[in-house]
Amino acid sequence: MSIEDYRPTFAVEAVYDLTPESLRRNGIKAVLVDLDNTLIAWNNPDGTPELRAWLDEMTTADIPVVVVSNNKHARVKRAVEKFGVDFVSRAMKPFTKGIDQAIERYGFHREEVVMVGDQLMTDIRASHRAGIRSILVKPLVNSDAWNTKFNRARERRMLAKIEAKYGKLDYQKDI
Ligand SMILES: [Mg+2]
Numbered sequence: 001m002s003i004e005d006y007r008p009t010f011a012v013e014a015v016y017d018l019t020p021e022s023l024r025r026n027g028i029k030a031v032l033v034d035l036d037n038t039l040i041a042w043n044n045p046d047g048t049p050e051l052r053a054w055l056d057e058m059t060t061a062d063i064p065v066v067v068v069s070n071n072k073h074a075r076v077k078r079a080v081e082k083f084g085v086d087f088v089s090r091a092m093k094p095f096t097k098g099i100d101q102a103i104e105r106y107g108f109h110r111e112e113v114v115m116v117g118d119q120l121m122t123d124i125r126a127s128h129r130a131g132i133r134s135i136l137v138k139p140l141v142n143s144d145a146w147n148t149k150f151n152r153a154r155e156r157r158m159l160a161k162i163e164a165k166y167g168k169l170d171y172q173k174d175i
Contacts, residue, residue, distance in 0.1 A: 003161050005128050006120045008136035010175040015039060015116050015137050016054040020061030022174045023114070028133070030108045031058065032099060034117035035069035035079055035087075041140040045079055055083055064106060068098045068115065070122065093117075094125035099132065120158050121151060138171060 012018065015038055023031065033039050040047045058065050067087035069076045076089040088105075091098020103113060113132045117123020118139040127134035163169055 003158070003165060006124055006158050007162050007166065008120070008124050008169075009114070009127075009133040011136045011169050011171045012175060013138055013171050013173060014050075014140070015135075016050045017173055018054075018116070018135070019174060020057065020063055023063060026114075026133075026175055027112060028063075028114045029112040030064045030066070030106065030114075032066050032068045032102055032113060032115040032132075034093075034115075034119070034123050035067050035071060035076060036118075037139040037141060038116060038118045038123070038137055039067060040079060043141055047083065052083070055085060064108075066102045066106070068093070068102055070098070091126070093122040094129065096126055096130040099126055099130040103130070103132075119151065119155060120162075121154050135175065136169070136171075 015033055018031070036042055039051065055065060065085055067076060067080050067085055068091045069087065069089055070091050070093050071089060073089040076087050080087050088098040088102045099115060102108070103110060110131050114135055115123060115127040115132055116135040116137060118137050120136065124134045124136055159169065
């Protein structure tokens with residue numbers, strides 16, 4: 001294991017900050033996105049006006065967005081169906097199962113796909129294992145379900161190692 005496996009290609013404040021123009025400029029034609037705390041906050045399952053606006057913007061720009069979540073099918077379906085977003089559930093991040101499934105389903109090219117997520121140990125690790133670029137976002141809310149709290153401690157330790165080597169992670173407004 002090397003810390004580079006966990007170092008995101010980009011870091012932005014929120015997924016809503018990504019614009020079609022900046023994605024295109026970076027050669028990105030499809031966006032895979034984590035669900036919990038990246039696309040929607042666990043305590044606000046209906047999403048926000050920003051989320052709807054961002055999804056509309058991506059649709060208009062012809063940039064497919066696919067949710068890749070470790071959660072089970074019923075839970076992900078319930079969360080995203082009102083937004084009309086396609087998804088892969090039980091993605092097994094930090095392994096590549098879900099990312100591979102999304103890429104194969106749509107015939108994406110790996111160099112043209114990015115995965116957006118709020119966790120180094122799952123989202124970012126899985127992206128790099130799958131050979132795609134990654135974008136780390138700040139979690140939408142800081143309080144988590146109890147099982148995620150354990151992971152947050154591991155996250156903080158990894159982030160400290162990355163920042164010790166590469167300097168403070170700077171969350172941009174766009175990529
Ligand atoms: Mg998450």
